[in-house]
Amino acid sequence: MIAVCGASDARADERRVATEVGTLLVGRGAVIVCGGVGGVMAAVAGAVRRAGGTCVGLLPGADAADANADVTIALPTGLGEMRNALIARCCDGMIAVGGGYGTLSEIGFALRIGKPVVTLGSWDVHRPGDTGTDPAPHPAGTAADAVDWIMQRVLAR
Template structure:
């Protein structure tokens, strides 16, 4: 069993929501725990996908109460840390999947890169420009199906 972090915007579009549901459903169906920031958008979609597969989803909430937690979560943990909870999400994840882009998602991606957590990136923001190098542990893919394929390969080779 691995802990699969799913990161993405709270103001997600329909494609991002569908992709997050598919990835979380796959992760839960394969016995993995789904982690997210626990709120709306991609985070709620991840909780819903895990629930659809009968799996476990954990939301690390920014506030000091469970207010606003995604309905599909199995466990909602109020951290009282605001955006600093992003570091908890990354550190608790064996792999981080970034679906779509937002500043919070970018911060989680950056923290994952800095701490060595592998990242699978699906239509997310990545640093670009002269002198910017995205390390090999960030893998860009084009679909939720590819995310699931990469996760299956990675998680079968690693022992979290």
């Protein structure tokens, strides 16, 4: 399962990238997990639905009705932004598209537990004093590059 993370108030270009990522992931046979609400999450869920795939939404609230209409499986957590740790834990790899501090937390959680992370216009995270041995997100230039990179790592595990 591949997490696709990004801002709920994403810009149009970020939504376009998330749409392309979702379509490409379904084409590679991936199941997608996201936060299940708006912005990048809605864009990827819509692309996944149109491509005939499955998108699991781990919702911040306690009501499944809060999910965007394109989520295949809505799981209300009632945990607010703490659900970001669940997204990182349940995925095999993560693609971050743009995003704010919520996306940053998802990246941090994923790196902390050893999940591969690729970014598209998102946070460039390195621990102070890192000598190049710490896990860090891989920046990608295109949606296709991001999907190729994450799928190679996930399938190699």
